[in-house]
Amino acid sequence: xxxIPILKVGECLLVTIQVDMHDELAMTLQQDLTSQISKYASxxxxxxxxxxxxxxxxxxxxxxxxxAMSRVLDAQTVLTGMQPAVAITLVExxxxxxxxxxALNVERGxxxxxxxxxxNRELEEADGxxx
Amino acid sequence: xxxIPILKVGECLLVTIQVDMHDELAMTLQQDLTSQISKYASxxxxxxxxxxxxxxxxxxxxxxxxxAMSRVLDAQTVLTGMQPAVAITLVExxxxxxxxxxALNVERGxxxxxxxxxxNRELEEADGxxx
Numbered sequence: 001x002x003x004i005p006i007l008k009v010g011e012c013l014l015v016t017i018q019v020d021m022h023d024e025l026a027m028t029l030q031q032d033l034t035s036q037i038s039k040y041a042s043x044x045x046x047x048x049x050x051x052x053x054x055x056x057x058x059x060x061x062x063x064x065x066x067x068a069m070s071r072v073l074d075a076q077t078v079l080t081g082m083q084p085a086v087a088i089t090l091v092e093x094x095x096x097x098x099x100x101x102x103a104l105n106v107e108r109g110x111x112x113x114x115x116x117x118x119x120n121r122e123l124e125e126a127d128g129x130x131x
Numbered sequence: 132x133x134x135i136p137i138l139k140v141g142e143c144l145l146v147t148i149q150v151d152m153h154d155e156l157a158m159t160l161q162q163d164l165t166s167q168i169s170k171y172a173s174x175x176x177x178x179x180x181x182x183x184x185x186x187x188x189x190x191x192x193x194x195x196x197x198x199a200m201s202r203v204l205d206a207q208t209v210l211t212g213m214q215p216a217v218a219i220t221l222v223e224x225x226x227x228x229x230x231x232x233x234a235l236n237v238e239r240g241x242x243x244x245x246x247x248x249x250x251n252r253e254l255e256e257a258d259g260x261x262x
Binding site for chain 1: 134135136141149150179181182212236237238241
């Protein structure tokens with residue numbers, strides 16, 4: 001297992017994290033994700049962590065990094081499927097996941113991204129920016 | 132890692148297989164998948180194997196089982212993201228994956244499922260079956 005697959009679904013990229021992350025895997029994911037956002041001109045990134053039972057500060061930082069990188073490439077990041085225990089731990093650790101929107105499941109996450117992409121497009125059209 | 136997450140996307144269920152399968156994991160996946168098809172009345176199952184570099188007879192049989200179980204629950208299975216080397220091995224092993232449609236990537240797989248669901252709905256309407 002040397003890389004996490006990234007699935008292109010419409011204008012979004014979908015990543016499901018199922019395995020324990022380590023430095024190299026996280027680095028590869030960031031590289032793959034940024035190059036795919038650039039390649040497909042993706043507007044959204046959806047990261048599903050429903051199989052993670054523990055989110056430590058390393059994963060938290062990685063998610064925040066991915067969100068920041070996506071943002072400068074003009075893509076919104078949505079995190080889905082967080083388990084209740086993970087939410088409790090995150091707040092107790094004082095990690096607020098800045099810049100990352102969350103949704104209960106992939107379906108709602110997709111809706112959130114669709115709304116965001118729609119809104120952005122309207123703004124761009126109002127500003128006269130070519131889409 | 133005790134179970135593979137199943138993502139609900141519209142009328143379909145999406146599974147990405149990233150880790151080595153063993154007996155128990157395969158069994159759990161089959162149980163989870165069949166119970167979710169039943170719960171959400173899903174019409175399609177999309178299995179992405181883009182991160183698998185080896186598909187042996189065990190995985191092949193598991194995929195065939197999942198496809199057969201889905202079919203009796205009225206859901207079509209599509210396999211996506213097969214690596215070229217895997218395709219070569221499968222044919223050399225004489226495994227033809229009966230009952231499983233394949234597509235190059237998740238996006239095309241989704242289209243295939245959407246077409247299948249659309250066609251089936253037309254047939255049901257023509258037969259006067261309530262959908």
